[in-house]
Amino acid sequence: MSSFFCKQCLKTMINSFLSVRSNLFSYVPNVTLACKRYIQTIKVGIIGSGPAGFYTAQALLKDSRVLIDIYEKYPVPFGLIRFGVAPDHQSNVINSFTNTALQDRVSFYGNINIGQDVTLNQLLKSYNAVVLCYGATEDRKLNIEGEDLINVLPARRFVGWYNGIPQDSDLNPFLQTEDVVIIGHGNVALDCARILLSPSTDITNHALTALRESKVKRVYLVGRRGPLQVSFTIKELRELTKLPGCDTIVFPEDFKNITAETINELPRPRKRLTELLLSLANEKNLNNNHKRCVLMFCRSPLQIVGDKHGKVSSVNLGVNRLIQQEDGVKTELTDEKEILKCGLFLRSIGYRAVSIDPSIPLNDKTGVISNTNGKVHGFDFGLYCSGWAATGATGVIIGTMNASFEIAEHILKDFGQNEPLLVEKPGATEIIPHLKSKGVKVVTFNDWQRIDELEKNLGSQLGKPREKLVNQKDMIKAVDEEKD
Ligand SMILES: Cc1cc2nc3c(=O)[nH]c(=O)nc-3n(C[C@H](O)[C@H](O)[C@H](O)COP(=O)(O)OP(=O)(O)OC[C@H]3O[C@@H](n4cnc5c(N)ncnc54)[C@H](O)[C@@H]3O)c2cc1C
Numbered sequence: 001m002s003s004f005f006c007k008q009c010l011k012t013m014i015n016s017f018l019s020v021r022s023n024l025f026s027y028v029p030n031v032t033l034a035c036k037r038y039i040q041t042i043k044v045g046i047i048g049s050g051p052a053g054f055y056t057a058q059a060l061l062k063d064s065r066v067l068i069d070i071y072e073k074y075p076v077p078f079g080l081i082r083f084g085v086a087p088d089h090q091s092n093v094i095n096s097f098t099n100t101a102l103q104d105r106v107s108f109y110g111n112i113n114i115g116q117d118v119t120l121n122q123l124l125k126s127y128n129a130v131v132l133c134y135g136a137t138e139d140r141k142l143n144i145e146g147e148d149l150i151n152v153l154p155a156r157r158f159v160g161w162y163n164g165i166p167q168d169s170d171l172n173p174f175l176q177t178e179d180v181v182i183i184g185h186g187n188v189a190l191d192c193a194r195i196l197l198s199p200s201t202d203i204t205n206h207a208l209t210a211l212r213e214s215k216v217k218r219v220y221l222v223g224r225r226g227p228l229q230v231s232f233t234i235k236e237l238r239e240l241t242k243l244p245g246c247d248t249i250v251f252p253e254d255f256k257n258i259t260a261e262t263i264n265e266l267p268r269p270r271k272r273l274t275e276l277l278l279s280l281a282n283e284k285n286l287n288n289n290h291k292r293c294v295l296m297f298c299r300s301p302l303q304i305v306g307d308k309h310g311k312v313s314s315v316n317l318g319v320n321r322l323i324q325q326e327d328g329v330k331t332e333l334t335d336e337k338e339i340l341k342c343g344l345f346l347r348s349i350g351y352r353a354v355s356i357d358p359s360i361p362l363n364d365k366t367g368v369i370s371n372t373n374g375k376v377h378g379f380d381f382g383l384y385c386s387g388w389a390a391t392g393a394t395g396v397i398i399g400t401m402n403a404s405f406e407i408a409e410h411i412l413k414d415f416g417q418n419e420p421l422l423v424e425k426p427g428a429t430e431i432i433p434h435l436k437s438k439g440v441k442v443v444t445f446n447d448w449q450r451i452d453e454l455e456k457n458l459g460s461q462l463g464k465p466r467e468k469l470v471n472q473k474d475m476i477k478a479v480d481e482e483k484d
């Protein structure tokens with residue numbers, strides 16, 4: 001009993017029972033009401049400060065009893081907004097996340113790696129609910145021969161390099177080659193191609209310097225399916241076609257089985273995208289002095305080939321035919337093969353979530369945390385997930401926002417239904433001293449704002465919005481120096 005009802009409720013229950021002896025069961029609703037009054041705060045721990053973390057927090061704040069602590073692995077917030085989204089694609093979501101972080105009922109604790117610095121179990125004991133919003137931080141693999149050769153990289157790391165993610169800042173991708181192959185027809189592949197062919201000046205300085213000295217002339221974007229199945233979107237393709245000094249090439253033969261009627265019947269966004277691809281296929285005015293971005297369809301990498309130094313030198317491609325099946329368009333290898341030479345090979349075939357604690361069930365096939373409406377399987381009440389960790393690595397920020405709002409609704413509903421089970425929890429007052437005693441340097445949102453200011457100052461000296469600190473030690477140093 002005592003683990004279910006607080007002292008105040010027990011008192012109310014006894015009083016209620018004594019005063020209304022004629023109705024033995026009348027104390028039951030009183031207890032629920034008393035509990036509602038007595039629980040002053042519902043403590044929620046959110047793991048990850050990307051869009052999912054911040055949008056989930058924003059929606060949970062609707063319940064005035066909710067207090068939120070956001071834990072982030074890096075000393076800096078915002079997840080892929082900082083480390084994924086290309087600097088020339090930034091929107092104003094950071095302002096809205098900052099507003100959320102500055103609310104009285106929200107605290108940010110950076111530089112804390114959940115799973116390593118503190119266990120999930122410790123968090124579950126200290127919070128009424130924990131929401132896993134830690135994204136999808138691992139890249140998918142092709143599982144073909146040669147994937148471990150030198151200069152074969154996941155696009156995830158290449159993106160991390162030009163966006164200043166600490167562990168990839170010294171990646172040094174090999175750019176003294178004229179030919180780069182990128183596998184995958186998603187927006188990440190297009191981001192990488194765009195940066196390789198005409199780098200935005202807003203990327204980190206180390207990457208910009210290397211890219212300015214790059215010898216890359218041709219980027220091959222290789223997709224396993226056809227023009228009607230690409231994952232990238234029209235805005236991003238159009239941007240690629242407008243790069244100065246660069247032509248985007250599509251081969252007319254890739255459209256030989258696609259009739260005007262088929263195109264007309266496509267949903268509008270897909271129709272417009274296909275029309276743009278078709279117009280590129282009909283383009284005759286190619287400039288021999290320009291760099292080239294070549295879109296190749298119906299090709300699967302079979303083997304990555306290395307030279308005697310273990311560096312990638314070419315890729316063997318199999319030509320596919322497309323087969324319409326009940327669950328979509330699939331590929332089947334034909335006997336036709338091709339060899340494409342390259343000095344840098346990027347695989348950009350999607351991301352997957354990892355398990356940061358052995359108790360978190362992960363669907364190995366889909367790379368997401370096993371969950372129903374955000375409720376993690378195997379946990380009755382108290383553990384949730386949201387964002388790419390819950391849905392998989394698909395969709396743009398607005399999609400992550402909508403999904404996070406929905407999951408927050410489910411969590412609030414769960415709080416309502418499990419009201420009598422809610423007891424006061426210590427939240428960060430228990431976790432933070434524990435971390436400090438272990439020597440973990442905790443970075444607050446105030447601290448981040450100091451780093452932010454410093455980065456903006458460094459940027460203004462270089463004529464750009466910000467120059468990111470790319471080293472975790474430098475971030476911490478910036479905080480400590482300001483405090484001295
Ligand atoms: C390269 C790239 C470019 C993109 N560009 C765009 C774009 O231009 N426009 C657009 O709308 N969408 C874009 N997206 C999609 C967008 O970034 C995602 O929809 C969104 O970031 C997913 O949010 P999330 O919070 O689930 O994950 P994330 O943004 O990855 O956030 C997860 C957070 O959890 C933290 N974390 C991870 N593990 C731990 C741990 N153990 N302890 C504590 N914290 C942890 C991470 O450091 C991170 O801060 C892009 C995606 C990529 C990969």
Ligand SMILES: NC(=O)c1ccc[n+]([C@@H]2O[C@H](COP(=O)([O-])OP(=O)(O)OC[C@H]3O[C@@H](n4cnc5c(N)ncnc54)[C@H](OP(=O)(O)O)[C@@H]3O)[C@@H](O)[C@H]2O)c1
Binds near residue numbers: 185186188224225351
């Ligand atoms: N500017 C933006 O808005 C922006 C920028 C970057 C990312 N994003 C979003 O972030 C999400 C992730 O992007 P993403 O590009 O990583 O993933 P994605 O959109 O899922 O694209 C992955 C690509 O890899 C291919 N692929 C998967 N497995 C493969 C394999 N084994 N062999 C060969 N090809 C394979 C897929 O082909 P199949 O279709 O055949 O599976 C697809 O073309 C997307 O929703 C994207 O829109 C948005």
